[in-house]
Amino acid sequence: MSSAYFTGSPAEAAQVMPVGGLLSNFHVRLRSEASTGLGSYTFTVLRDVSGTGDRFAATTLTCTVSGSALGCADTQHAEGFSPGDLIVVRASPQGAVLGVQMQWTARFAPRRP
Numbered sequence: 001m002s003s004a005y006f007t008g009s010p011a012e013a014a015q016v017m018p019v020g021g022l023l024s025n026f027h028v029r030l031r032s033e034a035s036t037g038l039g040s041y042t043f044t045v046l047r048d049v050s051g052t053g054d055r056f057a058a059t060t061l062t063c064t065v066s067g068s069a070l071g072c073a074d075t076q077h078a079e080g081f082s083p084g085d086l087i088v089v090r091a092s093p094q095g096a097v098l099g100v101q102m103q104w105t106a107r108f109a110p111r112r113p
Contacts, residue, residue, distance in 0.1 A: 010046055011053035014086040021110040024078035026061040028089075031101040033068040039095035040066035043104065045079065048086035056088065061106070 028043045045061035048054075059079040063072035081087065089104050 009053075010056045010088045010090065011048075011086065014048065014053060014056075014088040017081045017083060017085040017087060019110045020080070020082045020085075021108055022078050022080050023061065023087075023106050023108055024075075025107040026063060026074040026077075026104065027071065027106065028063055028065060028073070028102055028104045029071045030065055030069075031103075032098065033070065034065045034097050034100055036068070036098070037096055038067065039093065039097035040064050041097060041100070041102075042092045042094065043072065043102070044090045044092070045106075046088050046090050047079070047081065053086055056086075056090075058090075 023045065026043075026045060030041075034041050042062060042064045045059045046056040047059055049057045060077035061074050061079055062077075063074045065072045091102065
């Protein structure tokens with residue numbers, strides 16, 4: 001899985017969860033450093049809480065990339081999702097940051113019937 005948004009509506013980059021299950025081991029990788037100084041990006045998995053893509057809320061899955069680091073991970077949290085849930089990753093810049101391309105991945109364990 002891989003998507004993020006910086007401006008505009010999160011629904012524009014949202015992905016549909018095809019089956020229910022547990023998302024964990026959230027990892028983000030940058031193609032270049034986030035900042036040449038003290039800037040950082042915090043990446044957070046959001047879920048649609050409206051059922052229509054109109055309102056997204058943060059989950060516990062989050063990590064921060066600072067300075068010249070190229071990645072981060074959250075291996076402590078997990079979130080359950082239902083079939084049809086919309087999810088997206090928000091990139092929140094802090095301080096002086098560079099424009100970067102990112103990729104994210106996570107472990108997904110589908111629910112067994």
